[in-house]
Amino acid sequence: MKKIISRREFLKYLGSVLTLETIFMKSEGWSNEEKKEFYGLLVDITKCIGCRRCERACAEANGLPIPDISEEKNKEVFKTLRDTSTIQYTVINKYETEKGTVYVSRRCMHCNQPGCVAACLVKAMRKRETGQVTWDLNCIGCRLCMISCPFSIPKFEYEKAIPKIQKCDLCFDRFNKGLIPACVEACLTGALTFGKRRELIEEAKRRIKSDPDRYIPYIYGEYEVGGTCVLYLSSVPFEQIGFNTQLGYEPYPKYTTGFLYAVPFIFILWPLAMLGFRKAVEGGKKYREEEKKD
Ligand code: SF4
Ligand code: SF4
Known part of the structure; x- marks a missing residue:
C-alpha cells in the first residue's frame, strides 16, 4: 500500500x-517601518465614481469570472451592500450620505x-x-x-x-514584474494610488490640508490594528460608510x-x-x- x-x-x-x-x-x-519599506494603496473615496472598472480589472488579473459593469448592471448591483468573496477580491459599495452618494472599495487591508x-x-x-x-x-x-x-x-x-x-494579494506577481496592481491601473479617476506606505500617508495629509472642505481630517488605516497598507480618505465619517471604527490601534x-x-x-x-x-x-x-x- x-x-x-x-x-x-x-x-x-x-x-x-x-x-x-x-x-x-x-x-x-x-511594525518597524524604518527597517522595511511597505508598499500600499491610498483609496481616495471622494474620487470614486462607482464605475467598477477596478472590480473587472481585478477579475481579469486573477483569472476570476469577469463581472458585468455596464451602467444598467451597476444600478442593480448597488442596491445591496456586498462583501468580497472567493471570486471577487475587491468590491465597490454605494452609500447615501449627508454629502451625497459615496462609493467605497472593500478589499484586504494588508495589515x-x-x-x-x-x-x-x-x-x-x-x-x-x-x-x-x-x-x-x-x-x-x-x-x-x-x-x-x-x-x-x-x-x-x-x-x-x-x-x-x-x-486580494495586492497583485504581488505584478509587483514583482514592476507593475502596479491591476485595479489601480484600471481606475481613471485617481481614486486609487499605489506607492510606498510612508509616501501615501504624506500624500493623504497633503490632500487633507490643501482641501479641508473635501476631506474629514482622518486617514483610516494609518493606525487601525497597528496600521494597514491600504489607507482611506473620505468626505464623511468612516462609521457612516461601513468602516469599523472600534478596532483600536493594537495589532x-x-x-x-x-x-x-x-x-x-x-x-x-x-x-x-x-x-x-x-x-x-x-x-x-x-x-x-x-x-x-x-
Ligand atoms: S488580517 Fe489584515 S492582511 Fe490579513 S486578511 Fe485580514 S485585512 Fe487582510
Ligand atoms: S476605484 Fe476607480 S475604478 Fe474602482 S469604481 Fe472607483 S473610480 Fe471606478
Missing part, C-alpha cells in the same frame, strides 16, 4: 505548530501586523517585506485566518473538494496569540488532521491515476 503522508512530513507540520512563538515574534518585527499571518499554522499566509499579505497553495483550509482577521476578509472555497482561502496578532492559546489543543491539531485528509485525497487520486496507467 502506498504511504500517503510520511512521518517526516507529519513532524514537519507538527513543528510548524510548535514554532508558533517564532511566528508571533517575527510578526512583531514588521502591517496581520492577524491572518500570525494565525496560519503552515505559513500559507505571509507578510512580504514590501507589505503585501499573500497566500500560498499550501493552505490546508483550517480557516484560522478567517477567525483572526479584524476585517473578515479571507474567504473559504466551501464548494470545492479541496478548498482553500482566497483574497491583531496580540489577540490572536491569546485566542490560540485559549482554544483546546484539538483545535490546534485540527489543521493537521485536515492536512492529512487533504494528502490522503491527493494521494488517493494519484494512486488511482497510476493504477489506470498500469
Whole structure:
C-alpha cells in the first residue's frame, strides 16, 4: 500500500505548530517601518465614481469570472451592500450620505501586523517585506485566518473538494514584474494610488490640508490594528460608510496569540488532521491515476 503522508512530513507540520512563538515574534518585527519599506494603496473615496472598472480589472488579473459593469448592471448591483468573496477580491459599495452618494472599495487591508499571518499554522499566509499579505497553495483550509482577521476578509472555497482561502494579494506577481496592481491601473479617476506606505500617508495629509472642505481630517488605516497598507480618505465619517471604527490601534496578532492559546489543543491539531485528509485525497487520486496507467 502506498504511504500517503510520511512521518517526516507529519513532524514537519507538527513543528510548524510548535514554532508558533517564532511566528508571533517575527510578526512583531514588521511594525518597524524604518527597517522595511511597505508598499500600499491610498483609496481616495471622494474620487470614486462607482464605475467598477477596478472590480473587472481585478477579475481579469486573477483569472476570476469577469463581472458585468455596464451602467444598467451597476444600478442593480448597488442596491445591496456586498462583501468580497472567493471570486471577487475587491468590491465597490454605494452609500447615501449627508454629502451625497459615496462609493467605497472593500478589499484586504494588508495589515502591517496581520492577524491572518500570525494565525496560519503552515505559513500559507505571509507578510512580504514590501507589505503585501499573500497566500500560498499550501493552505490546508483550517480557516484560522478567517477567525483572526479584524476585517473578515479571507474567504473559504466551501464548494470545492479541496478548498482553500482566497483574497486580494495586492497583485504581488505584478509587483514583482514592476507593475502596479491591476485595479489601480484600471481606475481613471485617481481614486486609487499605489506607492510606498510612508509616501501615501504624506500624500493623504497633503490632500487633507490643501482641501479641508473635501476631506474629514482622518486617514483610516494609518493606525487601525497597528496600521494597514491600504489607507482611506473620505468626505464623511468612516462609521457612516461601513468602516469599523472600534478596532483600536493594537495589532491583531496580540489577540490572536491569546485566542490560540485559549482554544483546546484539538483545535490546534485540527489543521493537521485536515492536512492529512487533504494528502490522503491527493494521494488517493494519484494512486488511482497510476493504477489506470498500469
Ligand atoms: S485585512 Fe485580514 S486578511 Fe487582510 S492582511 Fe489584515 S488580517 Fe490579513
Ligand atoms: S475604478 Fe476607480 S473610480 Fe471606478 S469604481 Fe474602482 S476605484 Fe472607483
